[in-house]
Amino acid sequence: MEYSVEVQNLSKHFGDFKAVDDISFSVKKGEIFGFLGPNGAGKSTTIRMLCGILLPTGGNGKVLNYDIRREQEKIKNIIGYMSQKFSLYDDLTVMENLEFFGSIYGLEGNKLRKRIEYIIGMAEIDARKDTIVKILPGGLKQRLALGAAVLHDPPILFLDEPTSGVDPIMRRNFWEVIYTFSKLGKTIFVTTHYMDEAEHCDRMALIIAGRIIAMDSPANLKAVLPYGVYSLHVPDFIKVFDYVSSMEYVEEAAIFGNTIHILCEEKFPLKKELGRDLKAKGISQYHINKILPTLEDVFVTYARKMGV
Amino acid sequence: MTTLFLSPMIMLFLLGYAVNTDVKHITMAVLDDDKSSESRKFIRKFTASEYFIYSSYLISEKEIDELLDKGKVDLFLRIPRGFSRRIKSGKDTSVQLILEGTDSNRAAVIMSYVNQITGDFSLDYFKDRIKLLILSRGASDMRMKETIGIQERFLFNPELASRNFFLPGVVGLLISLVTIMLTSMAVVKEKESGTIEQIIVSPLRPIEYIAGKTLPFVIIAFIDICLVTFVGILWFQVPFNGSFIFLLFSGLIYILSTLAIGLFLSTISRTQQQAMLSTFIYFMPSMLFSGFVFPIYAMPEIIQAITYLNPLRYFIVILRGIFLKGVGITVLWPQLIMLLVLGISLFTLSVRRFARRME
Numbered sequence: 001m002e003y004s005v006e007v008q009n010l011s012k013h014f015g016d017f018k019a020v021d022d023i024s025f026s027v028k029k030g031e032i033f034g035f036l037g038p039n040g041a042g043k044s045t046t047i048r049m050l051c052g053i054l055l056p057t058g059g060n061g062k063v064l065n066y067d068i069r070r071e072q073e074k075i076k077n078i079i080g081y082m083s084q085k086f087s088l089y090d091d092l093t094v095m096e097n098l099e100f101f102g103s104i105y106g107l108e109g110n111k112l113r114k115r116i117e118y119i120i121g122m123a124e125i126d127a128r129k130d131t132i133v134k135i136l137p138g139g140l141k142q143r144l145a146l147g148a149a150v151l152h153d154p155p156i157l158f159l160d161e162p163t164s165g166v167d168p169i170m171r172r173n174f175w176e177v178i179y180t181f182s183k184l185g186k187t188i189f190v191t192t193h194y195m196d197e198a199e200h201c202d203r204m205a206l207i208i209a210g211r212i213i214a215m216d217s218p219a220n221l222k223a224v225l226p227y228g229v230y231s232l233h234v235p236d237f238i239k240v241f242d243y244v245s246s247m248e249y250v251e252e253a254a255i256f257g258n259t260i261h262i263l264c265e266e267k268f269p270l271k272k273e274l275g276r277d278l279k280a281k282g283i284s285q286y287h288i289n290k291i292l293p294t295l296e297d298v299f300v301t302y303a304r305k306m307g308v
Numbered sequence: 309m310t311t312l313f314l315s316p317m318i319m320l321f322l323l324g325y326a327v328n329t330d331v332k333h334i335t336m337a338v339l340d341d342d343k344s345s346e347s348r349k350f351i352r353k354f355t356a357s358e359y360f361i362y363s364s365y366l367i368s369e370k371e372i373d374e375l376l377d378k379g380k381v382d383l384f385l386r387i388p389r390g391f392s393r394r395i396k397s398g399k400d401t402s403v404q405l406i407l408e409g410t411d412s413n414r415a416a417v418i419m420s421y422v423n424q425i426t427g428d429f430s431l432d433y434f435k436d437r438i439k440l441l442i443l444s445r446g447a448s449d450m451r452m453k454e455t456i457g458i459q460e461r462f463l464f465n466p467e468l469a470s471r472n473f474f475l476p477g478v479v480g481l482l483i484s485l486v487t488i489m490l491t492s493m494a495v496v497k498e499k500e501s502g503t504i505e506q507i508i509v510s511p512l513r514p515i516e517y518i519a520g521k522t523l524p525f526v527i528i529a530f531i532d533i534c535l536v537t538f539v540g541i542l543w544f545q546v547p548f549n550g551s552f553i554f555l556l557f558s559g560l561i562y563i564l565s566t567l568a569i570g571l572f573l574s575t576i577s578r579t580q581q582q583a584m585l586s587t588f589i590y591f592m593p594s595m596l597f598s599g600f601v602f603p604i605y606a607m608p609e610i611i612q613a614i615t616y617l618n619p620l621r622y623f624i625v626i627l628r629g630i631f632l633k634g635v636g637i638t639v640l641w642p643q644l645i646m647l648l649v650l651g652i653s654l655f656t657l658s659v660r661r662f663a664r665r666m667e
Contacts, residue, residue: 051509073511081509085502104510148506 002029003062004156004187005050010059011210012045019045021210022059027189027203032182034201035191036299042210043191044084047160050189051081064156077105080149084161086141088148090134094125097133098148105152119147122177139170146177150186157181159190163197175200195295206302213302222293227251227263229297230270233287234260234278243281249273254300261297312490316482316532317539323478324544327601329470331417335363336383337375344392350403351385353425360421372406382408383418395433464632465547475546476631477600479536480623483529483559484566485591490525491570492583500579514663522567526560533559540631549634558626558644564651565619571658575665594620619654622646 005027012020020042027033035043048054050063052072061068066075088097098119102112120126123143128136136144142162150157159178163171175197182188190201198204198218205215214221234240241260245253249270252263264270271288278286336354340347354360363381366372375381386404394401405422409415465472498504507517533556540546569590577583596602597611598620604612615621622643629635629643637644 053508076509076511079509081506083502083505085505087502087504087506089503090501101506101510104507104512106511 003027004029004031005033005061005063005189007046007050007061008059010046010049010061011057012042012049012054013057018210020049020056023205023207023210023212024059025205025212025215027187029187030182030185032178032188032190032200032202034198034204035189035207036193036195036198036204036295037191037207038193041207043207044160045210046207047081047158047189047191050075051079051158052076077152078154078156080152080154080157082145082149082157082159082162084164086145088133088141088145091132093130093132094120094136094144095129097144098151101148102151107152115151115153119151122180123147139166139173142166142170142174143177146174150181154186156187156189159188161191161193163192163194171197195299198295206299208303208306211306213306214298218295221298222295225293225298225301226266227293227297227301228266228268228270229291229293230262230264230274231256231289231291232260232262232274233258234283235285240278240281240283244274247274247277252297252301252304254297256294256296261291261294263293263297263301312486312528313531313535316486316536319482319485320475320478320536320539323481324471324475324540327470327474327478329413331414331421332359333361334359334383334418334421335361335381336385337364337366337372337381338362339366339369339372339384339386341389342387342391346392346395347387350387350391350429353429354385354422357421357425376406376408379408379410382414383422395430398437471544472546472632473628474600475540475544476627477598477624479533479540479559480562480598480620480627481595481600482532482536483563484594484620485587486532487525487529487563487566488570488573488590489584489587490528491522491567492573492577492587493580494521494525495571495574496577496580496583499574515659518571518659518662522571525567525570526563529559529563529566530556546631548631550630551636554636555627555630558623558630558640558647561644561647561651562619562623562626565647565654568651568654568658571662572654575658575661594618597621598624600624616646617650619647619650622650 003026005025007026008024009022010020010024011018011022023042023046035046037043045054049056049068050061052063052068052075055069063075064078066078068075089100092100095116098116099112102108102115107115120129123140123146125140125144125147128140133141133144146159146162149159163174166174171194178188178190178200192198201218203215203217204221205212206221207213216224232240232244237255237258237260241253241255244250244260244262249264249268250262251265252261254261262270262274271290274288275286278284338351340351351362355362360383364371364375369386372381372384376384384404384406386406388401388403391401391403403426407415407418495504498507537548537552537555541548570587573583573586573590577586597604597607597615597618599615600620604615604621607615625643626640626647629640633639
């Protein structure tokens, strides 16, 4: 197996604060690998170490076989990076930005022109070529930033919360572009705190407080969850929520929209037991269904286990 | 554009007109208790010069307090009764002088004018007396001995115009302000917008980035030097006796220091407001300790020692040398060397610090 990223026991401490605490993982070539976790979990810090911007406190890492401690300059040439904050020059036009970033990576002449043409086509931004970036809509800016990040055709792409602040349709668009790159054999390392976005990944790691608490494909993560997951529909769900949470057999209860998700022992006959308890409370209008767990259920379960 | 070229021009005009320590238009009030021809002659001695303006003739002593309190007069002169009688009989006499001493420099200069005028007056009077004495003895052909006169000539700034002294320094101030502020803000702006992040992950080396961030400001600083110098010469009639090429050359060496300071400030500022504020926190003392306004020799020794680390101190000397004395590298090489040493060390330190931040 060929790996694009390999990390062993990587840590980064800022004073007493352990931003990244002894994590190990590897990303296969051509894989879309996701880092899912809340803000401040250490996602960006990890990406910054892999990109050669930040020196690790401990542990080792390799990006395409280049050491992240000693060969940062080489790494910088072969990675594409896009950060959560839009980071192209606001006061330049689309073309000027692409030309500038192309020239930083040593592209020039015909080669640069061809790459820019390709990027403009991919980002579907042809009509706005000569527009000042500042006035582009958010989604276009995002695609342009992605375009600038892949201008030099890097084999691996680091995306640090690339879709934060972008509307759902634009996000879907954006992911289509990411799939295109993946099909071209590029490795994609992406961080996010959107659960639905994590579903797009081939494999993902859940990260909380600087530690990886689970790592697998989204389907496997959901499959191995050792609980039965049920959804409960009741009219007055906010009042009922407290009552349900207090039940001994309920391991976890969480409000999802206007339903309550309940986790219990895998073999526990929840429908029967909860039904009886609700009736005892005088609640007769309810629906209980066994459902497939969502990533959020998985995440919440692991997070509670960690005591977060 | 406005910031780059218009604001230096505005500053130049403000400073060109406002920074003027020439003592002229001294308003004086007089209380003449003697009312004799001698006392009037004495008063005319003042008003005949272009420096004094006769503002009020007082009737009583009580009025003077109000005039001084309101700042209406700089000087109060009281000629006592018996003034003419006493000098005619050859006795010592004195007049009362009250000066508005809030601005100590101005008061001292006024005092020296008054001394000179009074001295002249008594000298003239004595000459006349002696002449009369000699004539009365019938020795009309006797040559009268003259006293020792001083032939003054002020080199480099013959009119002693303070503007000629200050304006060359304004070139230094403007260049410092423009380059320090622009450099630090340009870098911090990229921090704010996040573009620096994209640069950091690229293979662009820190030194290349720094060159890109500073070279434009070197050019702008050059244009500003030319603008300020030309306006200084053409509009304010400041003498320019030295070599323009040498001015640009020393400017280039000076800019090395200011760019370094700008870069340094960019590493300690997170927002453009912080960058601007820290520019002024550096700029104010660097101006005060440069000899631009306050002479360095008058400062306490510790402060004097600090001024040796201030690049502007050397550049001001160079600027005045070029503008007023017309001297070049043969005279100003010690200042140039100091600028070069300071510039290179500051630049190295800043670039190192900057590069560490970037990696």
